[in-house]
Amino acid sequence: MIETERLFLRRPEPIDRAPLHAMWADPAVMADLGPVKTEADSDAALARHASYAPLGFRAVVRRADGATIGFCGLKPGAPDTPIAGMLETGWMLATPFWGSGYAYEAVIASISWAWANRVEPAIVAITARQNARSRGLMARLGMQHDPALDFEHPQFAADDPRRDTVTYRIERP
Template identity: 50%
Template sequence: MIETPRLLLRGWRQADAAPFQEICSDPQVMEYLGEPMTLAETELVVSRMQAMQAQLGYCFWAMEHKETGALMGFCGVKPGAIGTSIDGQLEIGWRMARAWWGAGYASEAAQAVIDWVWANLKVDSIWAITAPANQRSQALMLRLGMVRHRKLDFQHPAMPPGDPLRAHVTYSLNRPSAVPEA
């Protein structure tokens, strides 16, 4: 579990499926992610995240508001999707209920995840992808210090040809260099 001043990032529970489905059925939340999800689809996501956590020790963790215990969405890392420009890389991702937007929670969670990665995983970089129109996510990527790689932009294989969400942009953040001792 990762704890920040306002958040807990934790493993998924089966009881998270219904509140997560509420988040994933909001057309504004899903605007750049695809169709709103059913309960059965969110149950599959929860099961996949639980399996990933058990196998790898990380996933897109459930994001919980510390004060209220509310499921806010997710933030974490997973292997980049096969057939994308980040295949074989570590991908950071987030999704949050609209009620929590604009209060710095996504930045707080993502920075905590980045700090966890540098402390716990032997990777040189963290990657992120999104649809070009998703300016909110790209703004967060820039706030985190990520850099865009235009040559690595791609057509996402999970989206059908002609879908406006098929195009994706690619960002990364390199591991900070060790500062030599004075």
């Protein structure tokens, strides 16, 4: 478990399934990330992240009330992309929790955990070029856009604007 002032980041538990499914089923959350997920898709995402242990995204839980508010962590970069095998961070929060600094807090904690427990020289994050909010957070995290690692994401159709993917990178301090 990773702890911050306001959050716990822990392996997903059965109690997290419903709030995470609701988040992944929200078109606003998924607008720049991919299609909304069914319950089966959500369960598959949770299983995929569990297979990345000791990495994998974690449930983001607010300490004040135990609410599961998002999903954040580290994973291997996707195969068949320029970031394959690199250490990738990512995040998503349910819409009621946007704009409160929770994503920044969770990602900083994940990156700090990586520097203390992993040997990779850098961490990357990706998003659709159009995703200004995530790109802004990447910059606030101290990540730099690395155009050499930008790519057309194979998850999206050729005419989908989310296919145009940018990569940000932060080097080990």
